[in-house]
Amino acid sequence: MSFPTRYTVADLVREMGTYPPESAGATAIGSAGDGSVVYTDQLSTRANDHNVLMVAPAGHGKTNTLRGIAAQDLARGGSVLVVDSRVSGASFRKVADLPNLMHGHRITAIHRLLTCLADEMAARAAALEAGVPAYMPLTVAVEGLDILKELLSRHWMRLMPSGGPVVSPALDALRLALFEGGPLDVRVIATTQRPPSASWRDQFGVRVLGRQTRLGWDLLGCGEPLQPAMARIPGRMHVVFGHDYAIETQVPLWTDTAVREWASRAVENQPFPYLASTTWGDQ
Numbered sequence: 001m002s003f004p005t006r007y008t009v010a011d012l013v014r015e016m017g018t019y020p021p022e023s024a025g026a027t028a029i030g031s032a033g034d035g036s037v038v039y040t041d042q043l044s045t046r047a048n049d050h051n052v053l054m055v056a057p058a059g060h061g062k063t064n065t066l067r068g069i070a071a072q073d074l075a076r077g078g079s080v081l082v083v084d085s086r087v088s089g090a091s092f093r094k095v096a097d098l099p100n101l102m103h104g105h106r107i108t109a110i111h112r113l114l115t116c117l118a119d120e121m122a123a124r125a126a127a128l129e130a131g132v133p134a135y136m137p138l139t140v141a142v143e144g145l146d147i148l149k150e151l152l153s154r155h156w157m158r159l160m161p162s163g164g165p166v167v168s169p170a171l172d173a174l175r176l177a178l179f180e181g182g183p184l185d186v187r188v189i190a191t192t193q194r195p196p197s198a199s200w201r202d203q204f205g206v207r208v209l210g211r212q213t214r215l216g217w218d219l220l221g222c223g224e225p226l227q228p229a230m231a232r233i234p235g236r237m238h239v240v241f242g243h244d245y246a247i248e249t250q251v252p253l254w255t256d257t258a259v260r261e262w263a264s265r266a267v268e269n270q271p272f273p274y275l276a277s278t279t280w281g282d283q
């Protein structure tokens with residue numbers, strides 16, 4: 001294996017050979033170092049393969065990887081709902097004007113967005129039942145999954161009407177997207193520094209891991225007892241497929257220009273089929 005010292009989205013496109021990718025559902029993560037591209041659907045045998053979790057220490061390239069996946073989902077004509085409660089909340093700020101990208105930053109806006117997501121999924125489920133299965137893909141891109149879960153719970157404690165549900169409906173919507181989004185064309189891509197609890201992490205068929213402790217690898221790796229050597233190079237990740245297989249991968253640097261260019265190749269930009277997009281967003 002030999003990884004280039006500087007790997008760009010232009011290099012990724014060159015390695016892919018065709019552009020846009022011929023396999024419409026596949027997401028390119030990066031280079032395997034031998035001139036081939038690592039896609040998320042390499043071993044697509046499980047139902048939750050579409051959910052992708054990025055786990056790495058600070059500054060290792062989680063957000064960058066998230067941006068790359070989101071750009072490709074937009075290019076497929078999908079919509080991306082970014083949920084970023086962190087103080088900076090800046091991952092997508094410079095590309096926030098892209099069509100079909102929605103952004104929630106303050107916890108009140110995030111709560112409302114996820115409540116709308118619940119309505120969207122209910123409408124999709126009803127349509128599916130009525131035999132209308134064609135949706136535009138919807139990606140929920142979560143920055144800081146571990147912190148968000150805590151914030152949503154705390155926010156709901158303040159809002160909760162007496163006699164209302166104990167669990168935050170927004171958190172419930174996120175859970176539903178993660179656990180049952182597949183048939184509704186809804187997927188979750190998320191970053192976190194800490195591995196989520198067992199039931200949540202099992203829903204991420206693909207994990208993109210930067211430097212992990214032994215414990216982190218045991219929880220998130222592919223069941224191989226030996227933890228691979230993990231480089232300190234930004235974007236050098238191990239992409240793990242279920243419990244079967246891991247491959248070292250260099251993720252390209254997704255500059256604002258690269259995200260914008262890739263996302264703008266959307267075949268057709270369609271708003272949400274069931275909900276007016278004006279009900280979404282920070283306002």
Ligand SMILES: Nc1ncnc2c1ncn2[C@@H]1O[C@H](COP(=O)(O)OP(=O)(O)OP(=O)(O)O)[C@@H](O)[C@H]1O
Binds near residue numbers: 062065236251252
């Ligand atoms: N694939 C890459 N190739 C080259 N440089 C990269 C790559 N990924 C990230 N970087 C560099 O590292 C910086 C940090 O990356 P990023 O913001 O994605 O890290 P992070 O894991 O999300 O960190 P945090 O935990 O602080 O949010 C980027 O601003 C960029 O300069």
Ligand SMILES: [Mg+2]
Binds near residue numbers: 062063064191
């Ligand atoms: Mg980040």
